[in-house]
Amino acid sequence: MNAERAIVKTGSTTNCFNRAVLAATRRQALPIAVYPGLALTGAKVSDIVTNPVAQVEAQAALHERYRTSFVLSAMDLSAEAEAFGSAIRFSEGEVPTVTGRLVTDLAGVERLAVPQPGDKRTAVSLEAVRGLRGLSGRPLVLGGCIGPFSLAARLIGVSEAMELTVTEPELMHALLAKSAAFLGAYVRALRDAGADGAIMAEPAAGLLSPNALGAFSSAYIKPIGESVADGHFALILHNCAAKLPHLSAVLASGLRSFHFGAPMDLAAALTKLPSDVVLCGNLDPAGVFCQCSPEQIRVTAADLLAKTSSFSNFVISSGCDLPPGVKLENLDAFYDAVAVQSASPTAAKLN
Amino acid sequence: MPDLKLLHDAVLNGDAKVARTVTEEALAAGAEPVRLVQDYMMPAMAEVGRRFESGECFVPELLLSARAMKTALAILRPLLVTTGVPPVGRVIIGTVQGDLHDIGKNLVASVLEGGGFEVIDLGTDVSPEAFLAGVREKKPHIVALSALLTTTMPAMRTTIEALEEAGVRREIKVLVGGAPITQRFSDEIGADGYSDSATGAVRLAHDLLGV
Ligand code: B12
Numbered sequence: 001m002n003a004e005r006a007i008v009k010t011g012s013t014t015n016c017f018n019r020a021v022l023a024a025t026r027r028q029a030l031p032i033a034v035y036p037g038l039a040l041t042g043a044k045v046s047d048i049v050t051n052p053v054a055q056v057e058a059q060a061a062l063h064e065r066y067r068t069s070f071v072l073s074a075m076d077l078s079a080e081a082e083a084f085g086s087a088i089r090f091s092e093g094e095v096p097t098v099t100g101r102l103v104t105d106l107a108g109v110e111r112l113a114v115p116q117p118g119d120k121r122t123a124v125s126l127e128a129v130r131g132l133r134g135l136s137g138r139p140l141v142l143g144g145c146i147g148p149f150s151l152a153a154r155l156i157g158v159s160e161a162m163e164l165t166v167t168e169p170e171l172m173h174a175l176l177a178k179s180a181a182f183l184g185a186y187v188r189a190l191r192d193a194g195a196d197g198a199i200m201a202e203p204a205a206g207l208l209s210p211n212a213l214g215a216f217s218s219a220y221i222k223p224i225g226e227s228v229a230d231g232h233f234a235l236i237l238h239n240c241a242a243k244l245p246h247l248s249a250v251l252a253s254g255l256r257s258f259h260f261g262a263p264m265d266l267a268a269a270l271t272k273l274p275s276d277v278v279l280c281g282n283l284d285p286a287g288v289f290c291q292c293s294p295e296q297i298r299v300t301a302a303d304l305l306a307k308t309s310s311f312s313n314f315v316i317s318s319g320c321d322l323p324p325g326v327k328l329e330n331l332d333a334f335y336d337a338v339a340v341q342s343a344s345p346t347a348a349k350l351n
Numbered sequence: 352m353p354d355l356k357l358l359h360d361a362v363l364n365g366d367a368k369v370a371r372t373v374t375e376e377a378l379a380a381g382a383e384p385v386r387l388v389q390d391y392m393m394p395a396m397a398e399v400g401r402r403f404e405s406g407e408c409f410v411p412e413l414l415l416s417a418r419a420m421k422t423a424l425a426i427l428r429p430l431l432v433t434t435g436v437p438p439v440g441r442v443i444i445g446t447v448q449g450d451l452h453d454i455g456k457n458l459v460a461s462v463l464e465g466g467g468f469e470v471i472d473l474g475t476d477v478s479p480e481a482f483l484a485g486v487r488e489k490k491p492h493i494v495a496l497s498a499l500l501t502t503t504m505p506a507m508r509t510t511i512e513a514l515e516e517a518g519v520r521r522e523i524k525v526l527v528g529g530a531p532i533t534q535r536f537s538d539e540i541g542a543d544g545y546s547d548s549a550t551g552a553v554r555l556a557h558d559l560l561g562v
Contacts, residue, residue, distance in 0.1 A: 094502065097451060159454055162411040163418070166365070207410035207454070245406060286531035290501045323501060 206241025365415025
């Protein structure tokens with residue numbers, strides 16, 4: 001049991017997000033929800049990903065409805081690849097996605113120019129962050145970006161990237177160096193635009209083995225995290241595919257704030273973390289937020305809250321980005337469950 | 352005759368080069384194609400599937416094993432046909448319209464091939480019309496649909512409806528799968544079977560065809 005509970009070593013600098021969570025007297029909630037705000041503003045998905053004003057409005061509408069402590073820019077994980085030159089498929093009602101492979105070999109990787117933050121649609125997130133700063137109640141503003149392995153995978157093909165980690169690791173490392181160079185600059189640009197932190201989404205890395213995740217993802221995130229660790233800015237690493245065996249490898253990124261998806265056993269993960277490292281997660285966007293009734297969502301959320309009630313470093317969230325189709329009554333049910341738990345006697349443990 | 356255990360291990364370890372050379376050497380030495388597939392490759396692929404499901408190996412390893420198996424099968428398939436060894440059944444597989452996720456679909460396709468099925472892969476973003484055209488042209492026993500997005504799950508229903516309207520639904524079994532799919536959804540849209548894993552897909556395919 002003792003070995004099971006061995007605490008994993010993590011980085012040392014804390015940040016404003018962790019401080020806010022640890023100081024809170026009630027359970028904090030941070031569903032990754034921007035697109036569901038469309039139900040309130042009437043805009044389209046295509047507006048959110050191209051127009052920072054529409055993006056801020058959708059988030060502001062949700063902030064207004066739920067009085068959230070945090071606001072987010074939209075998760076749009078094709079924007080960075082587009083800045084590198086990838087072809088993108090747009091449609092009115094869907095989040096855009098990368099099509100085809102921009103690079104296929106080392107020569108292509110060597111020719112690849114590293115873009116500037118603000119190129120193509122990365123300008124939308126930077127502008128959205130500036131807009132979110134103006135919201136009433138001064139919520140913490142979290143920008144968003146993709147992670148280095150997932151970006152590299154989108155440039156060279158996701159399935160191909162998986163295989164290349166085994167068959168041509170040097171090619172992947174060359175590509176990762178460029179991916180991470182851009183993302184480092186982009187995260188710093190988000191900070192300069194006024195973000196208090198950023199959620200870096202690294203979904204594809206969770207499909208790797210723990211060792212490969214360490215080598216092809218965490219190793220590249222670590223220097224980015226160090227470059228923005230100023231005691232305030234919070235880089236939150238999101239990995240929606242990682243499972244418990246990946247935990248140490250994810251923590252090797254040296255960050256202090258993590259966000260996991262449904263595959264992670266959160267209650268077990270919490271026992272392995274120092275109490276000042278914050279973990280967020282992990283109600284399944286599809287299986288819970290989209291497909292369950294409000295009543296089922298209340299039960300599922302209450303269950304997760306009960307399992308994690310003794311940990312003040314836990315933030316209840318969706319396991320990943322919530323798609324536009326999530327009904328507001330389902331989000332209402334989620335926030336209801338959080339409010340009910342916060343009002344219950346166990347919530348006292350949070351102090 | 353090369354040591355055929357090497358073929359098993361090449362599939363298990365995802366080494367396409369070794370899989371190719373051992374297959375070629377074995378054929379040159381007079382090995383029976385069907386034995387190579389059934390005694391060495393299929394058990395290796397089944398073991399890879401088991402390791403993946405129990406968390407002993409991960410997606411890259413699985414993809415490489417699938418590639419090694421495909422490489423050897425590409426050499427063996429024409430010979431299996433000429434020597435009159437019929438596949439267990441013919442499957443058309445694809446990711447439904449609007450959906451570009453193909454890792455799970457590719458794994459299911461490979462494990463089905465490893466299980467002795469002939470698999471015709473229509474790729475990703477496959478429209479109901481394209482599935483229907485595939486069914487008309489290839490006369491499969493099974494149509495396998497994959498979807499990873501809640502927004503593309505309804506395309507499974509429209510695909511089944513298209514097959515019904517065209518009057519071909521009764522001739523085939525429809526399998527569905529992908530992370531957001533549930534047994535309930537599968538029942539609701541009138542599919543014949545659902546599984547959450549690639550090895551489960553093979554068991555299901557065998558059961559449905561009674562082979
Ligand atoms: C890799 C990945 C991608 C890659 C896909 C690369 C590729 N070539 O496939 C990329 C980066 C391109 C991508 C894009 C997007 N993605 Co994506 N992606 C994933 C991720 C991380 C893993 C999926 C995967 O490959 N899993 C591994 C395989 C082995 O598992 P599997 O597919 O479930 O398959 C197994 C079983 O389900 C079963 N199975 C599968 N098919 C079938 C079929 C049959 C017949 C049977 C019987 C069984 C079966 O067997 C398989 C083997 O065990 C998931 C997150 C997650 N944790 O699942 C998100 C996820 C699927 N993606 C998601 C989203 C939202 C998107 C985007 C819209 C995001 C965006 N805008 O960029 C786009 C959509 C693009 C499009 N139009 O399709 C969401 C879907 C939410 C939802 N349910 O609606 C997920 C769940 C992440 C999340 N937000 O939580 N994605």
